[in-house]
Amino acid sequence: MAMIKSPVVLLVVYMTAMVAVVVAELQSFDHAVKSDGSLSFLVVGDWGRRGLYNQSNVAYQMGKVGEKMDVDFIVSTGDNFYDNGLIDVDDPAFYESFTNIYTAPSLQKQWYSVLGNHDYRGNALAQLSPALIQKDNKWFCLRSFILHAGNTEIFFVDTTPFQDKYFTETEHNYDWRGVLPRENYIADLLKDVEIALKASSAKWKIFVGHHTIFSASHHGNTQELVDQLLPILEENEVNLYINGHDHCLQHISSSDSKLQFLTSGGGSKAWRGDTNSWNPKEMKFYYDGQGFMACNVTNDKIQLAFYDIFGNVLHTWSVSEYTHSSS
Incomplete structure (x- = not known):
């Protein structure tokens, strides 16, 4: 379990075995790296x-790749429980979709998760509750937080409230407790992210959110993030933006900055053939099947690899202070 790096003021409200946590600023956590300073993790x-x-x-x-890499933790990009999140902290889906599935010894590490739009369709507070940690101590989910790991900072950002359509559609109900008033929530989050980025001295800066910024798959670009979040990431020289939401594996480069856009949303149901055209100079990789991503970070390099359900390496990419390469 990661340790809280800096104290924050918490307001805890108890509601029938559910704990709602309102945080005055982004919480920061430390996760230890290997003795040589390197860090490795999987993304699904x-x-x-x-x-x-x-x-x-x-x-x-x-599990196989995690053992080979000796991963330090696993990142979940959201939509953790289909179709409508969890009912409550006692929902059997938590065991049936998480604990009983990711059983390999190498996956018994900390899981750092964000909420997706399907998670908000259920009891969003259930996934944020400490009660789930008591059921399975590798689970960890907050709306937004910062993870410090050696020379790397990973910013986990709650992207669902950014999308206008979730607040106007009538087909689904969303659990907006802790989010409303929405305008204040988004403004505060963007301010906290920008302050944290400007104060960061990390060599590598990585962002994790559920929703795409850019994507050639079903959902496409998330214009609200393009307009509101992307300028902050580019201004502060963020290296990677990692997301799910589109059920594919994808790597898009930026023509305007060093920022790379990586989709790892292939954890279960994939969308075969649901692809839109994209500038081939920016589209480094696209796969419309299931799989996951692996990341290894050292002092001078980030290395990425995408895997399918047979363990095949579909795409690799690396960046150092001076060079970019892909295959």
């Missing part, structure tokens, strides 16, 4: 389907 998104749609096969390969 859009997974929680009780093992169906190849979720179990993805989990199996994650």
Whole structure:
């Protein structure tokens, strides 16, 4: 379990075995790196389907790659439980889609998760509750927070409230407790992110959110993030933006900055053939099947690899202070 790095003021409200936590600023946590200063982790998104749609096969390969890499933790890009999040902290889906699926020894590390739009369709506070940590201590989920790991900072950002359509559609109900008034929530989050980035001295800066910024798949670009979040990331020289939401594996480069856009949303159900055209100079990789991403970070390099459900390496990419390469 990561340790809180800096104290923050918390207001805790108890509601029938549910704990709602209102945080005055982004919480920061430390995660230890290896003795040589390196860091490795896996990224999976859009997974929680009780093992169906190849979720179990993805989990199996994650376990093998995780053991080989000796991963330090796992990142979830959201939509953790389909179709409508968790009912409450006692929902059996937590065990059936998480604990009973990711059973490999190498995956018994800390999981750092954000909420996706499907998670907000259920009881969003359930996934944020400490009660789930008591059920499975590798689970960790907050709306937004910062993870410090050696020379790397990973910013986990709650992207669902940014999308206008979730506040106007009538097909689904969303749990907006702790988010409303929305305008204040987004303004405060963007301010806290910008302050934290400007204060950061990390060599590598990585962002994790559920929603795409850029994508050639079903959902496409998230214009609200393009307009509001992207300028902050580019101004502060963020290296990677990692997301789920689109059920594919994808790598898009930026023509305007060093920022790379990485989709790891292939944790279970994939969308075959649901692809839109994209500038081939920016589209480094696209795969419309299930799989996950692996990341290794050293003092002078980030290395990425995308895997399918058979353990095949589909795409690799690396960046150092001076060079970019991909294959």
